[in-house]
Amino acid sequence: MEGNAEASAAGAAVGFDEGWYGAALGAFFAMTVLMFVIVNFFISAPYGRHVRRGWGFGVAVREAWIIMESPALFVMALVYHTGQFHSLHVPHILLRLHQMHYIHRTLIFPFRMRADGKAMPVSVVAAGFLFNVFNSYLQARWISHYGTYPTPWLSSPQFLLGALLFFGGFAGNIWADNVLLNLRSDKEDRSYKIPRGFLYEYVSCPNYFCEVVEWLGWAIMTNSLAGFAFFVATLANLGPRAKAHHQWYYKKFSDYPRSRKALTPFIY
Ligand SMILES: NC(=O)c1ccc[n+]([C@@H]2O[C@H](COP(=O)([O-])OP(=O)(O)OC[C@H]3O[C@@H](n4cnc5c(N)ncnc54)[C@H](OP(=O)(O)O)[C@@H]3O)[C@@H](O)[C@H]2O)c1
Incomplete structure (x- = not known):
């Protein structure tokens, strides 16, 4: 239970920092609501099949993804190592799982x-980059500084359920992306085809579904508002x-299977 003892000793010493962290978390939730309203009611993020002119100069897609996602490696690692519990066992495992996804x-x-x-338009790259800076700060600060994770947490039903969803989502996301990439x-083929097989018989975007499941697992495993905020975002x-994507498939392919949902099998 060494994490508990250290956490209570440190809790009193981080008052200002805690207030700032709470405000940052609140701002992240507010940003998520704003983002949802924009992308659900007004515009699809202009990349991939939804790319359009007017969002700034284009960055080559491969480089765009590397730039956009890199804060989840370097900000996460830097902030993590400033945390008071960075050398403890469970926070370290959580960091490794996060890094597994982002590597x-x-x-x-x-x-x-x-x-x-x-x-990919530079504005999308910039938005993705900033999102990852903000989110990585919140996740890293929580798991290595504010969160209390004694070693027995690893065998708790909550951690095990979260880990199951996290690994299942991670594997499913890679599988579903692989189907699309194949x-x-x-490398020069830019055509779109109807993906088929397993989860694709139920939803148009199993890669997104599995990604959502993965971060739900993270929220459960970390038992934190930060993790929940990431899942909701x-x-x-x-x-x-x-x-x-689902509506685009219907317009593009007259023989697109009508039984599929967009994201969640049988539901949505
Ligand atoms: N955590 C988050 O908030 C978050 C946000 C965004 C993305 N992601 C993850 O990042 C990954 C990529 O996201 P994405 O939005 O680029 O996914 P996507 O639109 O499904 O595309 C994935 C890749 O497959 C290609 N592709 C998609 N559908 C195809 C089809 N029917 N025929 C041929 N090729 C097809 C795309 O090409 P084109 O690019 O040419 O369309 C792209 O290279 C996913 O695993 C997603 O879960 C996570």
């Missing part, structure tokens, strides 16, 4: 995309995008 997203996924010649014959971003 894949930042350093592996962009090189597997068949996206030669495609670009629909194109080579992912849902608020990817829910409307799944709806936009």
Whole structure:
């Protein structure tokens, strides 16, 4: 229970910092609501199939993903190591799990995309970059500084359930992205096809569904408002995008399967 003892000793010493952290968390929730209203009711984020002119100069897609996602590696690591509990066992495991996702997203996924010649508007790259700076600060600060994670937390039903959802979502997200990436014959192929098989028979965007499940797992595993905020932000971003993809598929392919939902099997 060493984490508990250290946490209570430190709790009194971080009053100002705690107030700032609470305000940052509140601002993150407010930003999420604003983002949801914009992407659900007004505009689809202009990248991928929804790319449009008027959002700034284009950044090559591969570089765009690396730049946009990189704060989740370096900000997360830097802030984590300033935390009072950074050397404890459970926070360290949580950091490693977070890094597992973002090493894949930042350093592996962009090189597997068949996206030669495609670009992402600089405004989208900037928005993604800032989101990742903000979110990484919140996650890292919580798990290594404010959160209390004694070693027995690892065998608690809550941690185990969260870990199950996290790993299931992580694996499902990679699988679903792989199906999409393999629909194109080579790096210069820019065509779209109807994805098929397993979860694709139920929803148009299983990659988004699994990503949402993964961060739900993170919220449960970390038992934190920060984790919950990340889960809600992912849902608020990817829910409307799944709806936009789903409607786009209907318009593009007259034989698109009518039984599929957008994001969540049988529901939405
Ligand atoms: N946590 C978050 O808030 C968050 C936010 C955004 C993304 N992500 C994750 O990042 C990953 C990529 O996101 P994304 O928005 O780029 O996903 P996406 O629109 O599904 O596209 C993924 C890749 O597959 C290609 N693709 C998609 N549908 C295709 C089809 N029917 N035929 C051929 N190729 C197809 C896309 O090409 P084009 O680019 O040419 O369309 C892109 O290279 C996903 O795993 C997502 O969950 C997470």
